[in-house]
Amino acid sequence: MRMPILKYNDQSFEGIESETILDCLIRNNQVVPNSCRSGVCQSCMLKTNSTPDLSSQKGLSPSKRESGLFLSCQQKLNKDFEVFKPNESSTMIEGEILSQHRISSSVVIVSIKVETNFKYYAGQFVNIFRDDGLCRSYSLASQSNDKILQLHVRKVLNGEMSNWLYNSELVGHKIKISGPIGECYLSQDMFNDDLLLLGVGTGLAPLFGIIKDALSKGFEKKITLFHGGLTCEGLYLVEDLKVLEEQYSQFNYNPIYLNGDEQAGFLKGNILELLKDLSLDKLHTSVMVCGDPEMVKRMKQTIFMKGVPSKKILSDSFIAATTNPGKIMIT
């Protein structure tokens, strides 16, 4: 009987008796992060399209398990496997820019039509490649599997991609897309929980798709959205969200900003302070937190300290391109 084959980075390795996937990769001089090798620290996490053993997905959130992530130190190479680094993608598809809707002086909503059957969950993100190879990550604000992808792009100072997407006339322009990536999305087991969605700035994007998805899929529990901005003008899609709030009784929308004069229909204040006093069903609430990394970190901690289990707090930090080449996220 032949030994199982492990495919990784366009290479194939033959396994040896009772070896784990991590062992096999290391034996073949591949660089894979790892630490405890006990299935605890999760640093050796990889992704596969094959079905991993239950034991190699222990401790991972349902959304991570559903997206094929597993711990390579816990997975025996007991059959043929093809594995990937979690934040890389094996596929690249082409998209055509359909529209650029500049909804404020700094945010443009870019719609991109994809031809291929592109499967994703609302809330995941994609990598966008310009002709010259420039690449940035953006969250998907469209509903799961919608063939028209929507991105919320905030123009950032010296941000090459965001300024290009905001300033240039790009309708009809072709771009390359890879992904989807990310574990911050609505999974089936969350349908029994209330949903608390916290976004700052264009951190609204993934949450916007998730809200539309949940409501159209018959989500019946409470959905509470807090969208935070530095100023009232920084908030966007306010009217759309207010319409949804009127339409669906279980959806509650709270736009909140930090600086400026009081405005009717908006909360003014510090979102962290507001969260400290928020009443919630702490054991039966799933929380998703998106946007600026520092704010994401602090909002997660605030919610956790209120008693929400760590496993029920998902997040997506928009990390700036210069600080982390591994996950580039400029919006």
Place this chain on the structure above:
Amino acid sequence: MSTVYEKIGGEAAVDAAVDIFYRKVLSDDRIKSFFDDIDMDDQVAKQKAFLTYAFGGPANYTGQSMREGHAHLVKRGLNDMHVDAVIELLGTTLQELNVPQELINEVAGIAESVRGQVLGRNG
């Protein structure tokens, strides 16, 4: 004879303890500054590894990794007082989970055994 890890309840015990323990750490003025600027997901994974180790479970920590993993904190002033606080919070966590005192003592003993390595001392 079963190990402390088995007696305490194995992985389920780690899962039950990790959030309680981490909340205590983040609330404790003596040590929270070492922890509160770290992303929660990374920190929860690390706390689980630590608890698994302290419960005598299958975590392959080595003296070397303990030393390297805490070197940057020792530079920031990590000392015996902070290790005392961590062991104390570990104890109160397990008390809350109704773990018998003799098992808590064994866990404290395991945690105590890596004090020197965590603080970067010889031996």
